[in-house]
Amino acid sequence: MKLTFSPEDEAFRNQIAGWLRNNLVGEFAELKFRGGPGDEHMFPEERKRWEQKLAEGGWTCVGWPEAYGGRGLSIEQQVIFFEEYARAGAPGRMGHIGEGLAGPTIIAFGSEAQKEKYLPGIVAGTELWCQGYSEPNAGSDLANVQTRASLEDGKWRIHGQKVWTSLAHESDWCFVIARTEPGSKAHKGLGFFLVSMHQPGVTVRPIEQLTGTSEFNEVFFDGAVAEDIVGAPGEGWAVAMGLLGFERGVSTLGQQMQFQNELDEIIRLARANGAARNPGIRQRIAEAHTGLRLMRYNAMRMLSSSQDGQADSSALVYKLHWASWHRNLGALAMDVLGPEAELIDDAPYELSRLQSLFLFTRSDTIYGGTNQIQRNIIAERGLGMPKEPKGR
Amino acid sequence: MKFRFTDEQNMIRETAAGFLQDVSGPAAVREVMATESGYDRALWRRICEELCFQAITVPEEYGGMGLGYVELAIVLEQMGRNLLCSPFFGTVCLGGNGLLVAGTEQQKARYLSEIVAGELTATMAWTGPEAAHGGGEWGAEAVTATWEKTSEGYLLNGTLRYVINGHTADLLIVAAREAGTRGKDGVSLFTVPADLAGIQRSWLPTMDQTRHLGEVVFSEVSLSADSLMGEAGKGWPSLEKILDLAKVAIAAEQLGAAQQVLDMSVQYMQERVQFGRTISSYQALKHKAADMKLKCEVAYSAVYYAACVALESLDPDGDPAIAAQLREAAAMAKGYCSDTLFFNAGCALQLHGGVGFTWEYDVHLYFKRAKASELYLGNGAAQRELIAGLLLDEEFRT
Numbered sequence: 001m002k003l004t005f006s007p008e009d010e011a012f013r014n015q016i017a018g019w020l021r022n023n024l025v026g027e028f029a030e031l032k033f034r035g036g037p038g039d040e041h042m043f044p045e046e047r048k049r050w051e052q053k054l055a056e057g058g059w060t061c062v063g064w065p066e067a068y069g070g071r072g073l074s075i076e077q078q079v080i081f082f083e084e085y086a087r088a089g090a091p092g093r094m095g096h097i098g099e100g101l102a103g104p105t106i107i108a109f110g111s112e113a114q115k116e117k118y119l120p121g122i123v124a125g126t127e128l129w130c131q132g133y134s135e136p137n138a139g140s141d142l143a144n145v146q147t148r149a150s151l152e153d154g155k156w157r158i159h160g161q162k163v164w165t166s167l168a169h170e171s172d173w174c175f176v177i178a179r180t181e182p183g184s185k186a187h188k189g190l191g192f193f194l195v196s197m198h199q200p201g202v203t204v205r206p207i208e209q210l211t212g213t214s215e216f217n218e219v220f221f222d223g224a225v226a227e228d229i230v231g232a233p234g235e236g237w238a239v240a241m242g243l244l245g246f247e248r249g250v251s252t253l254g255q256q257m258q259f260q261n262e263l264d265e266i267i268r269l270a271r272a273n274g275a276a277r278n279p280g281i282r283q284r285i286a287e288a289h290t291g292l293r294l295m296r297y298n299a300m301r302m303l304s305s306s307q308d309g310q311a312d313s314s315a316l317v318y319k320l321h322w323a324s325w326h327r328n329l330g331a332l333a334m335d336v337l338g339p340e341a342e343l344i345d346d347a348p349y350e351l352s353r354l355q356s357l358f359l360f361t362r363s364d365t366i367y368g369g370t371n372q373i374q375r376n377i378i379a380e381r382g383l384g385m386p387k388e389p390k391g392r
Numbered sequence: 393m394k395f396r397f398t399d400e401q402n403m404i405r406e407t408a409a410g411f412l413q414d415v416s417g418p419a420a421v422r423e424v425m426a427t428e429s430g431y432d433r434a435l436w437r438r439i440c441e442e443l444c445f446q447a448i449t450v451p452e453e454y455g456g457m458g459l460g461y462v463e464l465a466i467v468l469e470q471m472g473r474n475l476l477c478s479p480f481f482g483t484v485c486l487g488g489n490g491l492l493v494a495g496t497e498q499q500k501a502r503y504l505s506e507i508v509a510g511e512l513t514a515t516m517a518w519t520g521p522e523a524a525h526g527g528g529e530w531g532a533e534a535v536t537a538t539w540e541k542t543s544e545g546y547l548l549n550g551t552l553r554y555v556i557n558g559h560t561a562d563l564l565i566v567a568a569r570e571a572g573t574r575g576k577d578g579v580s581l582f583t584v585p586a587d588l589a590g591i592q593r594s595w596l597p598t599m600d601q602t603r604h605l606g607e608v609v610f611s612e613v614s615l616s617a618d619s620l621m622g623e624a625g626k627g628w629p630s631l632e633k634i635l636d637l638a639k640v641a642i643a644a645e646q647l648g649a650a651q652q653v654l655d656m657s658v659q660y661m662q663e664r665v666q667f668g669r670t671i672s673s674y675q676a677l678k679h680k681a682a683d684m685k686l687k688c689e690v691a692y693s694a695v696y697y698a699a700c701v702a703l704e705s706l707d708p709d710g711d712p713a714i715a716a717q718l719r720e721a722a723a724m725a726k727g728y729c730s731d732t733l734f735f736n737a738g739c740a741l742q743l744h745g746g747v748g749f750t751w752e753y754d755v756h757l758y759f760k761r762a763k764a765s766e767l768y769l770g771n772g773a774a775q776r777e778l779i780a781g782l783l784l785d786e787e788f789r790t
């Protein structure tokens with residue numbers, strides 16, 4: 001256990017910091033500190049071009065094996081990469097679902113042909129992905145998906161509806177869980193499909209969120225063709241669950257660096273408007289600071305262990321911790337602003353960044369497994385308590 | 393940079409866990425906690441002779457093992473888990489750290505060697521009754537004993553309270569101030585053998601019986617000139633560092649205790665049946681247990697992060713940027729772990745129902761330890777205020 005970085009790692013730090021300094025300029029300068037949580041709908045075109053800029057420098061998928069176009073960085077250097085990325089204020093990544101979820105899943109479970117077909121577009125920052133899991137009747141109870149996949153003339157075709165699909169309107173591909181065996185129940189008889197979003201059988205309808213903006217969508221599949229199935233038909237659940245494991249990967253460090261920027265902004269505001277003298281606010285800022293630091297060390301534990309092929313118990317509580325922390329940060333931002341927090345940037349409903357943060361962080365405790373579901377999982381898998389009774 | 397235990401550290405952990413489970417079970421704790429000394433001398437000797445825990449952080453030149461604060465935290469975590477009643481915390485985390493941080497070469501050579509040999513117990517006496525002001529401030533104003541310079545050395549006067557093992561320790565590291573000074577000025581540290589003339593000591597019986605406190609009264613106690621640690625009147629920064637290191641140590645104990653009450657609760661919930669089901673099948677209770685688990689995991693990161701920082705801060709060749717985080721890391725660990733242990737112990741009491749309220753069940757031992765260790769050196773709110781001061785009152789740091 002040691003906190004210091006090696007000289008090679010520090011040299012690497014200079015390398016990435018220098019690259020960002022030289023490239024986050026010109027048309028990209030306006031993207032600084034943009035596109036983070038609550039701001040993800042902003043500057044999509046510019047941020048897509050930024051993805052490609054990153055790729056040219058070899059700075060996408062930095063933790064992937066070199067064989068798949070990654071940089072094969074050690075955990076230490078990935079930590080440094082994400083630290084410097086955030087320190088520079090580089091924008092929220094458009095490609096994170098592909099880089100963090102779809103890619104690692106294809107690497108772990110896909111065929112060689114699938115790796116050759118899908119990974120280069122993710123590495124190049126040219127192909128964006130979305131996640132087609134949730135349905136109107138399959139939220140927390142994800143295994144209840146009803147979307148069907150049927151083999152028609154040798155092709156898998158998808159019929160059904162997904163909902164809450166983030167960034168579907170910006171995406172080129174969607175990974176979809178659908179039922180391959182009619183009449184099958186729960187996690188049996190599912191398949192994990194890769195579906196192009198650019199085809200007649202796919203309709204994307206944006207859903208307006210409480211922010212007045214639309215980051216997520218309804219997606220209708222009317223016989224859309226799935227180009228590939230990852231894993232065997234009927235075994236999609238294992239793939240889908242494997243993917244959720246990647247959600248806790250190194251990309252969480254990038255997310256934390258965004259959090260740090262948000263907290264820094266809140267601290268700056270508190271110092272400027274005198275909220276920093278209010279004892280209650282002081283307690284909450286200190287608590288937020290502590291929580292974020294400890295989140296970082298939780299992540300380090302998780303990653304240091306997984307690098308050595310071991311599971312660490314911190315992984316189990318990770319989502320519940322960061323989601324609750326971030327939700328509290330959103331509320332703290334408003335309380336620091338006081339009555340000023342009420343005034344929006346412009347009519348009809350243009351919110352400030354911190355207002356978006358406040359509202360958007362309420363979703364952190366919902367998507368990717370709600371706080372309640374997380375607690376069920378911690379109690380059942382972490383503490384060996386009985387499973388929740390099921391109604392079917 | 394690696395944030396997980398080495399194989400050697402895992403071994404120390406297993407050894408400590410196994411040994412302490414054997415020797416510091418509930419029956420042993422209950423027997424010894426009721427005695428005036430508060431510890432079992434034979435067991436202390438075994439710890440010193442067979443396990444050598446007291447030698448972990450002592451450098452090899454003084455006969456110690458020369459290991460770091462991470463190893464120390466590993467052992468403390470297990471001590472907290474088993475509520476070990478012993479002079480370990482006072483001797484190593486107050487006395488030993490005091491010598492390491494502030495001792496002269498001569499003091500270190502003499503006393504650290506005696507600690508390693510298991511011949512000397514120690515503690516630090518630094519607070520007067522003022523430590524309780526404002527609900528527990530534990531700052532420089534709490535130093536109220538006084539020193540004055542004499543021709544042979546120094547003269548000590550004053551009453552020190554809340555001294556861990558103050559009535560039994562052989563060596564006292566004493567903080568006193570020059571008469572007439574205030575705050576951080578005029579504070580000096582001294583090594584004081586407890587048997588000097590003019591020292592009166594008594595046991596202050598406590599609600600948490602697993603850690604004993606004493607009162608030490610100095611009436612015109614004369615000290616030789618070589619008792620002074622560091623420079624006269626300039627002792628506050630050293631004292632503050634010793635206290636920061638002590639916070640990390642307490643936090644490690646709290647972590648172990650917080651895990652233990654969670655384990656006890658889960659076990660009880662799996663056995664207790666109401667309405668025809670084990671109570672562990674009720675979601676309200678599962679979620680409580682999940683929250684306890686989350687806090688344990690985060691507390692674990694807090695403790696070992698702070699221990700890594702302490703390691704660098706005690707190493708003359710340590711990374712200065714990391715060493716400089718000691719105040720903050722110690723406050724985060726102490727604050728988070730204090731709140732965690734009190735939350736977990738309180739939940740444990742509730743989850744046990746009526747039996748948790750009995751003397752017979754062990755939950756109350758942890759519940760009382762929780763409050764005692766939370767208040768010692770400042771509770772969670774006090775630590776957060778300290779952190780807020782670092783974040784908000786100084787030049788903005790990124």
Ligand SMILES: Cc1cc2nc3c(=O)[nH]c(=O)nc-3n(C[C@H](O)[C@H](O)[C@H](O)COP(=O)(O)OP(=O)(O)OC[C@H]3O[C@@H](n4cnc5c(N)ncnc54)[C@H](O)[C@@H]3O)c2cc1C
Pocket residue numbers: 130131132133134136138139140141163164165166167216363366367368369370371372373376388
């Ligand atoms: C901003 C946002 C983006 C999203 N992006 C995507 C995406 O890209 N792709 C995708 O597939 N999905 C996405 N989702 C969907 C998300 O995963 C689901 O909303 C989530 O899993 C909860 O499902 P639900 O909305 O159906 O709520 P429900 O499951 O109906 O839950 C309602 C309430 O009941 C509680 N509850 C349910 N079951 C239990 C139980 N067993 N025990 C205790 N409490 C329970 C829940 O905690 C919640 O409080 C997104 C959601 C949001 C808000």
